[in-house]
Amino acid sequence: MDYILKVKNLRKQFKNFTLDDISFKLEPGYIMGFIGPNGAGKSTTIKLIMNLLKKDGGEINIFGKDHVKYEKEIKDRIGFVYDENYYYEDLTINQMKNIVASFYSRWDEQQFNYYIKEFDLNPKVKIKTLSKGMKMKFSLAVALSHNADLIIMDEPTSGLDPVFRREILDILYNIIQDDTKSIFFSTHITTDLEKIADYITFINEGKVVFSESKDGVMESYAIVKGGMDLLDENTRKQFIGLRETRVGFEGLTNNLDKIKNTFGDKVLIEKASLEDIMVYSVRR
Numbered sequence: 515m516d517y518i519l520k521v522k523n524l525r526k527q528f529k530n531f532t533l534d535d536i537s538f539k540l541e542p543g544y545i546m547g548f549i550g551p552n553g554a555g556k557s558t559t560i561k562l563i564m565n566l567l568k569k570d571g572g573e574i575n576i577f578g579k580d581h582v583k584y585e586k587e588i589k590d591r592i593g594f595v596y597d598e599n600y601y602y603e604d605l606t607i608n609q610m611k612n613i614v615a616s617f618y619s620r621w622d623e624q625q626f627n628y629y630i631k632e633f634d635l636n637p638k639v640k641i642k643t644l645s646k647g648m649k650m651k652f653s654l655a656v657a658l659s660h661n662a663d664l665i666i667m668d669e670p671t672s673g674l675d676p677v678f679r680r681e682i683l684d685i686l687y688n689i690i691q692d693d694t695k696s697i698f699f700s701t702h703i704t705t706d707l708e709k710i711a712d713y714i715t716f717i718n719e720g721k722v723v724f725s726e727s728k729d730g731v732m733e734s735y736a737i738v739k740g741g742m743d744l745l746d747e748n749t750r751k752q753f754i755g756l757r758e759t760r761v762g763f764e765g766l767t768n769n770l771d772k773i774k775n776t777f778g779d780k781v782l783i784e785k786a787s788l789e790d791i792m793v794y795s796v797r798r
């Protein structure tokens with residue numbers, strides 16, 4: 515199997531945080547969402563993949579090659595959107611584009627002009643006058659205009675209105691249709707991932723909780739609702755996370771058979787959303 519992105523046993527140690535043994539793989543033609551609470555290590559992982567930070571251990575292969583040894587060649591094929599973009603604020607969109615375009619061997623001017631128009635950006639205005647959302651649109655236009663085979667984005671939809679977010683999701687979905695390109699992006703907007711992601715990698719406190727197909731995840735987790743009288747020391751342990759109120763409890767499980775055995779039809783079982791899975795897993 516050829517992977518576009520392969521991260522194996524990745525480690526990075528900061529003074530107060532350790533990214534520990536992170537592994538996941540992404541094949542061509544798929545979208546992987548990268549989720550986790552604030553401070554889980556998502557941006558750190560993305561910076562390590564992009565070699566903006568030096569890893570302490572593990573392997574990162576992109577297009578089958580080591581990401582440091584072949585950095586230049588690899589980055590030519592990556593469309594990167596990052597939350598702290600490093601643009602020259604005094605330049606106009608067009609001037610900045612001319613600089614950025616020179617770094618890419620497969621820059622597509624026509625494509626860029628298409629996106630600038632589509633995203634309602636005026637190429638003559640200075641970067642510093644752009645709103646947060648407009649800057650993100652500019653970054654996206656650049657990332658999508660050099661025929662990248664892998665698009666890596668750190669929270670690309672934060673600060674974007676719902677209409678434009680939907681438009682971006684459609685664009686991303688279209689990009690992977692030829693089965694040769696892949697997209698890896700972090701987000702807190704889990705409903706976006708429910709719409710377009712094929713795989714979900716969930717990290718918490720620097721560790722991978724799971725990295726699986728979205729359908730597999732959505733099938734294996736469920737929300738269980740019932741009366742407080744059903745909970746005791748033993749039954750509590752069957753849940754990944756629990757929320758208790760005066761009227762009853764809601765719990766997350768990934769072992770429905772066991773839950774059905776224990777509670778029979780005394781509980782109500784509902785589908786879990788990605789947000790449920792994240793919230794209950796984090797607040798054990």
Ligand SMILES: Nc1ncnc2c1ncn2[C@@H]1O[C@H](COP(=O)(O)OP(=O)(O)OP(=O)(O)O)[C@@H](O)[C@H]1O
Pocket residue numbers: 528529530531550551552553554555556557558559
């Ligand atoms: N350069 C650094 N030096 C020391 N600690 C760092 C550094 N960069 C990040 N950290 C720490 O690493 C942890 C993970 O941060 P990171 O930015 O990767 O999280 P995140 O999952 O992207 O969070 P968010 O959702 O809030 O963006 C945090 O505790 C942060 O303080």
